[in-house]
Amino acid sequence: MSAHSFESDAKLEIPGLCPNFCQKFYNDCHQIIKYLGETVYKLYLDSQSEGSKSWCEKVQTFDEDYCFPEVITNKKLTSERSVLAVKSNSEKCVCFKQFEEYEGETTLPVKMQEVDDGSGRLFVAELPGIISVFHPNGSKEKLPFLNITDRIYRQGKNREIGLMSFIFHPSYKSNGKIYVIYAAKGRHTMKLHEFTMTTNNSIKKEREILKTIPPGRWHNLDDLIFGYDGYLYVFNGDGGVQADFFNLAQNTSVFFGKALRIDVDNMSEEKPYAIPPDNPFIEDTAFAPEIYAYGLRNPWRCTLDTGDPVTGENKGRIMCGDVGQGGYEEINIIKKGGNYGWKKKEGFGCFRSNECNDIRKIQNYIFHKS
Numbered sequence: 001m002s003a004h005s006f007e008s009d010a011k012l013e014i015p016g017l018c019p020n021f022c023q024k025f026y027n028d029c030h031q032i033i034k035y036l037g038e039t040v041y042k043l044y045l046d047s048q049s050e051g052s053k054s055w056c057e058k059v060q061t062f063d064e065d066y067c068f069p070e071v072i073t074n075k076k077l078t079s080e081r082s083v084l085a086v087k088s089n090s091e092k093c094v095c096f097k098q099f100e101e102y103e104g105e106t107t108l109p110v111k112m113q114e115v116d117d118g119s120g121r122l123f124v125a126e127l128p129g130i131i132s133v134f135h136p137n138g139s140k141e142k143l144p145f146l147n148i149t150d151r152i153y154r155q156g157k158n159r160e161i162g163l164m165s166f167i168f169h170p171s172y173k174s175n176g177k178i179y180v181i182y183a184a185k186g187r188h189t190m191k192l193h194e195f196t197m198t199t200n201n202s203i204k205k206e207r208e209i210l211k212t213i214p215p216g217r218w219h220n221l222d223d224l225i226f227g228y229d230g231y232l233y234v235f236n237g238d239g240g241v242q243a244d245f246f247n248l249a250q251n252t253s254v255f256f257g258k259a260l261r262i263d264v265d266n267m268s269e270e271k272p273y274a275i276p277p278d279n280p281f282i283e284d285t286a287f288a289p290e291i292y293a294y295g296l297r298n299p300w301r302c303t304l305d306t307g308d309p310v311t312g313e314n315k316g317r318i319m320c321g322d323v324g325q326g327g328y329e330e331i332n333i334i335k336k337g338g339n340y341g342w343k344k345k346e347g348f349g350c351f352r353s354n355e356c357n358d359i360r361k362i363q364n365y366i367f368h369k370s
Contacts, residue, residue, distance in 0.1 A: 013037025015068040016061025026052035028138070107132075111165050111223075111301070117173045127162035128152060129182065145201050146180070153183040160218045160240075164190075167224040167232075169264075176204065179232065179264070181221045189213050190221040192234060194264065209264060209272055212255055215248075216240025219256075219298040219323075227261075227304065228316045231276050233292065233334075234260040235299040235320060243325060243351075244343040249295050252287040257342060259299065259320075259334050261292035280337035295340035298323040302334070325351065 047054035108127035129149035169177035219237025249257025266274035281287030307315025328347025
C-alpha cells in the first residue's frame with residue numbers, strides 16, 4: 001500500500017479512512033480504537049465532546065484512490081502494482097458489545113473462528129462449554145452452535161480449565177466435523193473430541209481422539225490448527241506443575257510440552273487417528289511418533305500463516321505464542337523436529353544455568369520479551 005495512505009500531520013498509525021467507512025467504524029466499532037495506536041486513540045478521546053465528525057475529520061482522506069478500505073479493491077492500483085485484490089467487506093467488523101452471563105458468571109470467550117462455508121459467520125468458544133455464533137451484521141444466534149456444559153469440568157475462577165479451543169475440519173461444509181478441546185468432569189482429564197454436527201446444530205455423532213491426564217491444573221491441551229497438508233496440529237502445555245518440575249517438555253515419550261501432528265481422516269489399528277508418514281521422529285523409538293516439535297511451556301494460541309498474497313512466501317508457517325514462566329514471553333515459528341528449550345531455556349537465556357549444557361539445538365524465536 002502506498003505511503004500516501006498514511007500521510008497526515010498527526011502521523012497516524014492507520015491509513016486514511018474513506019468518509020463513509022469512517023462514520024460507520026466510529027459508530028459500530030469504537031471499542032477497538034484504543035488498540036490502533038496512541039495517536040489515533042488520543043484523537044478519539046479528544047473528540048468525545050463533538051462525536052464522530054470531529055474524529056473522522058482527522059483520520060479520513062477524500063482521495064478515493066487511496067482511502068481505506070476502497071484502496072484494497074481499487075482495480076487501477078492493484079493491476080498496476082500486480083497485487084492480488086482482496087475482497088473488502090466492512091460488515092466483517094463485528095463488535096462484541098456485551099457477552100451475556102451464563103449461570104452467574106461471565107462467559108469468558110477464549111477463541112474466535114470463521115468457518116469456510118461462505119456464510120461469514122464467526123464462532124466464539126466460551127470457557128463454560130458453549131460455542132456461540134455471530135452473523136456478519138453483529139447479531140448473535142439465540143441458541144449456541146455447540147453446548148457441552150454438562151460435561152465440562154470447571155475449577156472455581158481458574159481460567160485455564162473448561163472448553164479450551166476448537167477448529168473446523170477443512171471439509172466441514174461437506175462432512176460437518178469440528179474438533180474441540182475441553183476439560184472433562186471427574187478426574188482432571190483433558191480431551192480432544194471430534195463432533196459431527198447436523199445442519200440444525202445438534203451432535204450427530206462423536207469420537208474421542210486424544211485424552212491426557214496432566215499432573216497440574218494449568219498448561220493443558222491448548223490449541224488446534226489444520227495445516228495446509230491436511231493434518232491436525234495439537235498444541236499441548238507442560239502439564240502445569242511449577243517450573244515443569246517433572247521435566248515433561250523435554251521428555252520425548254509423553255505429549256506434554258509438545259506440538260503433535262496427526263491424521264484424523266484415517267485410523268490405525270490401535271488409535272483413532274493415523275501417524276503422518278513424514279513426522280520427524282517416526283523412526284526414533286525415543287520419541288512418541290505423534291511429536292512434531294517439543295520443548296514448549298504453554299502454547300496457548302497458534303496461527304497458520306496464509307503467506308504473501310502474490311508470491312505465496314511463508315504460506316503454511318505455524319506461529320505460536322508460548323507463555324513464559326516469568327522471565328520471557330515467546331512467539332515461535334514451529335518447525336518440524338524443533339526443540340524450543342523449555343524448561344532448560346526460557347527465551348534466549350538459561351532457565352537454570354546448570355541445565356543448559358546438554359540440550360539439543362534450540363530453534364530461533366521471532367520475538368521474545370522479558
